[in-house]
Amino acid sequence: MEGLTLLATSLAGLLGPWQILYALGATLLGIVVGILPGLSATLGIALMTTLTVNMAATDAILVLVCVYVGAIYGGSRTGILLNIPGTAANAAATLDGHALAKQGKAGHAMGISTSGSVAGSLFGVLCLATLTPLLAEVALKFQAFEFFWLALLGVLMSGSLTGNDPLKGWLMGFLGLFTAQVGLDGIHAHARFTFGTNDLAGGIALIPALVGAFGFAEILMVLSEPAKKAALNAVDSILPRIADVLKYWKTILRSGAIGVFMGILPGVGEDMGAWVSYAAAKRFSREREQFGRGSIEGMMAAETGDNAAIPGAIIPALALAVPGSAPAAVLMAAMIIHGVQPGPMLMVNQPQFAYDVVAITFMATLCILVFGLMMVRPLMWVLRVPRAIIMPIVFVLCTVGAYAIASRVFDIWVMLGVGVLCFFLRRNGFPVAPFVLGVVLGDIVDKSLRRGLVISDGDLTPFFSRPIAGVLAAIVLATVLLQFHAVRRIILREV
């Protein structure tokens, strides 16, 4: 009952004219970011974090969540029309979306995308409202031992699942964790890896590193390849069809549940939400042979799964301070910048904020419905702007984004350095998302390990013998060992 009162208060707070304007503007911007190949939800949120740094916390988070939801939704447009997913989360939807477009049903595909996204997001919002307080209550029993394994699990899972090679993913995760160790340490304020410079003593700030990893590296990736001629497919009626929703209601519910679960898993994210939902839909479908050839059910499953993963990824960010995906990691960092401390104590100290996020995500869902119904055709002009114009403009935004939080020129250097490094590593098959998770979770891993060892006086037993810590440790070890088995098999086969 108390939760409902808090939720009603949050919803009422979002009905002001400025809040509605922020929500509509940010969702539209998010859709544009999603439509443009090369720009990700993570970069959109990171850049908007700098723009909203002087706004009230709730308004800033409203803008960021709307960009997040809008970007994941908007990415399917490019996939449907050009067969290039706007964001990684839309790759699964592209399989059937583009096949439908080639059959002259691009508008129908966009309608399915809108209905699937809205259904998935609403399902996720419901889970966000109900599961966050429950998870936070369980997390109140967590000590340093559990937080150590949980944060490490996030980095390793992200490494296992976001690229094609877990070994490379884990190395990127460790690099991210190491990056977070630079600067004054969180317990004794001792300078680590600063080489006597004041700039490094302040640490490698998250936003410049993120803007470098997702912005500058991506700009270099795009500009280093010649532009390809892309033909836009014609668009028929874009209205979502209720008949599709009613016919595939089981698929929607299943994909929503899978999406939320994949979102909650630390470091996994929206793209896995879409792929696992798609695979499950194919497994249980009566029209299995249609998948990949323009299946409405497949498209619905992928779009429901990735959008349900958004609230799913926010749940652990709020309740445990361990984000479920790279965009959720930036969102969590933005919350900290605005004076909100996510984690188990959030529901004790700032319960209203948790319900604000629920209401904000609900509002973002309404906004994508509005834009899905009204703005499909006008937004297509974005795809006609040459990338030779867009990418340099995005670089200027990256420079401003890196500088604006702390007004330090050093942060621009960080953005450039991280960008070049991530560009080189990405070209060699190293995924960037585990690096981001590592940077965000590095402080928790470091403090939890040392605090745990101080509590146990150097005894490692509590890291394995406490019930939840033991389960998490087993999952972490299994995640690594199972992959190593596969690696060993590959080596044996090659030899």
Added chain:
Amino acid sequence: MVTPRADLGIGLGWVAFGALVLAASWRMDRLESLNINPWSAPGLMPGVLGALMTLFGVALAVRAAAQGGLRRRAGAPGIPSARTGLALALCFAFAAGLLGHGWPFWLTAFGFLFVAILVFRILDRDAGRPASAGRLVLSTAASALAAALAISLVFEKVFLVRLP
């Protein structure tokens, strides 16, 4: 396309970096003079990460070697293309060279945008409709000026964010 030889070189790079981090962590002050609990020494976590990067770097290098990375024709890491070099040079010239010298942000942004957009539009000419040189320069200048002014105004005046 990532080749085993590239993986081998990069794996050895990880080993070297991990070993450096491990060595630096081992030599880091353990603050014994402050009588801290030795398990809270600041070098503990970086040391663990250094060891892990070394270990996993070895695994990457060994796997690449097993996949034929030691053979001469296994393919070295790719040399950046001229386009990449151009993009890097333009971006560094703007962000590291022009900014922070007291010039108005909109002016430096305009200069960078004009040059970068023009260069890449010329390089991408085949992908779109060919335009006359005069039209290309004029439309590029208009796009660059509009973007530079819009970014400056939105960040500085609307959202009160300081610009470099």
